[in-house]
Amino acid sequence: HKKNQKLKKQREEEERRQIEEEEALQAEREIKQREIERLELKDLERRDNELEELRYLLEKNQIAVTELKRDAEENVQWERYLRCDVQPDPEDQRKVNSFITFWRDDTELKTTEVLKQCHIAVRLVEEIEDLLKKATSPQKIQTYQESLRSLQELIYFKHNLTSEEILKSANKNIDIKTRNFQTVIKDENITMCLWANLCKNPSLKLFNFEEVGLGFKLSKPLAKSNIAVRVIHTRYDHLSMISRITHPRAHTTSRRSSVSSDQILRDSSVQKGEDDDGIPEQKSKKVLSIQEEGKTKDPNPGGRGSQIFTQMEALKAESQVIPQPITRHASPVVDLMEYTPLGGVFYYEMFHLPHQAYTVGQYVMQQISDKGLQVFLHPTETSSFRDNEDSTCPPVGASVTLPDRVVFFEPPHVARLDATCEQWRMDGISDIAYEEAEAKLSFSMETFQPFVLMQKTYLNLPFQSWELRPLGRSSALFTIEGALFNLSITIQGNQCMLQLEQERGLSHLVGKWMSTPALKKAMLDAGVNIFVDEYTENYVSSCNKVGIIYLMDPLAEHAAYNQMALFASACAFSRSKWNAKCGAEHVVLQVCEHHDPSPVPKSSWSLYLLGAQRSKKLEMTEDSEAFSSEHHPNSEFHSTFIHLLQDSLSPDGLDRTKTSYCMFIDTIQSLLHSTRPLVYSETI
Known part of the structure; x- marks a missing residue:
């Protein structure tokens, strides 16, 4: 009897202890839930202001960049005019046609002179190719294509003429x-x-x-x-x-296709607690008219x-x-x-x-x-x-x-x-x-x-790792460890310099300062490709496998790139293996404030969760055993990534972000959008 009473008492104590623990856990959950609701409400109250400030910063930077690029283009056109260049303006179709006609009728057979003219024609072809890539009007596209064919055939024709002249006296x-x-x-x-x-x-x-x-x-x-x-x-x-x-x-555009900065701003401004199911259609951009085009002659x-x-x-x-x-x-x-x-x-x-x-x-x-x-x-x-030989x-x-x-x-x-x-x-x-x-x-x-x-175009994908860290004011280092080769790009203002372990045949490229478009073209021409487009996922064999590359919301991804660029003078960013575990609507990456050129200590990194609606700092680390979306204690929620980072930045770091050169920000944006490291990186 005493033994039964003892067992009964033990059971009652165990039940009471379990009830107390459950009540304590429930109280803790309620406290956390109230705290989350408080943080969400606080975030909601300042959401409009944060989105407006982000929009203002991006638009201000874009306006400054557009003005500088327009001035640079005008200088190029003015310098061409002053040179009285024999190469015609590729946008003036009448001059292009005249060049083709006069050169076709030129009877010069001297090899050196023919090759000089071929060199001019090749440069003209390159410029027309650039115009063709930007053209949206069907008429302009057809005109540029006809000019390209005419010039290509004419170059070959001239090669034949000079070859025949040489062979006649062999x-x-x-x-x-x-x-x-x-x-x-x-x-x-x-x-x-x-x-x-x-x-x-x-x-x-x-x-x-x-x-x-x-x-x-x-x-x-x-x-x-x-x-x-x-x-x-x-x-x-x-x-x-x-x-x-x-x-x-005739590919169908990838679900991870590029989204413009303007679209990110437009979409983020209308997301007041609503999620978009798809990518809104981009506005058509106005194209400046060029001089009247004539019809190209018979190629x-x-x-x-x-x-x-x-x-x-x-x-x-x-x-x-x-x-x-x-x-x-x-x-x-x-x-x-x-x-x-x-x-x-x-x-x-x-x-x-x-x-x-x-x-x-x-x-x-x-x-x-x-x-x-x-x-x-x-x-x-x-x-x-x-005769009697094999017919083959x-x-x-x-x-x-x-x-x-x-x-x-x-x-x-x-x-x-x-x-x-x-x-x-x-x-x-x-x-x-x-x-x-x-x-x-x-x-x-x-x-x-x-x-x-x-x-193979994408043989270096997916990336094994990547890191973007500041080297100083308006200066940063973008490092990529690829499937076959590693490289780094130093960014200083609007100039980039490539460093690559493989240097054979790349003396014209490695260690040379150039603009982002020039660097991208030179790298592609040299076979050093780290860039992606809307079709890449069809050719990267592992890109659709869960746990390797994760399909994520383009709005969240591209908003992240834009905001990373704004703070690239003060913060370092790196790949996180947890990016595949956070859901398609979110992005996880490692971030820390970093000012000197030395590598980032491993202990300095923190994990941040970015979403289309809000962003937060995570309590977990890169070395945690499982993914958790719990926010870091004493941190707040924000509608934008940059406002979340501002909470922990030092005064010097804030000053660096406010004084970043507009072309530096534009260069970082261009590199991130064209490589898309958040998507095309191995995760686990």
């Missing part, structure tokens, strides 16, 4: 060792190699232009043919440009040039004799979103050797032809040499030294031009051999044709 410049003719012509845009088969030695198989690292391999029938081989390596790539124009992508050069193949006609003539393989699975046509051509284009072409001059007594005799260079169609025209024509070979000013982080892919549809293809290429130590690539193909070296 027998006067025979190389003693090979008993053939060969020459190399170079300028800053192209390397042109010409070879004429004068001795027709059937044992000749391979020839290298040693000084430029280019070579070719002939089949025996070709070695006995009356042919000339031309190899042109252009530092630019007009063929990919034409391919993009001819075959524009095919007239006169004598009308009897010479244009570039695409010549390339199509060659491609017609190449059997097109049937693929049952993946298409061999290159997706120019997934792959990026690097280092320019290699044009490998064969022509009938022009009639050579010969001396009869005191006279020099030469058969005159107005047909220009004639494409030698291989293998069709070598069939007469086969041996392939030709090409070898190239990888272009300087470009980095390949993996063995390059080779793609040939299918001129019939103006697209790059990866089929028809065989016997690929890559010598990494010598940076040399060799392969075989059915016939000589243009080709490019390619690299």
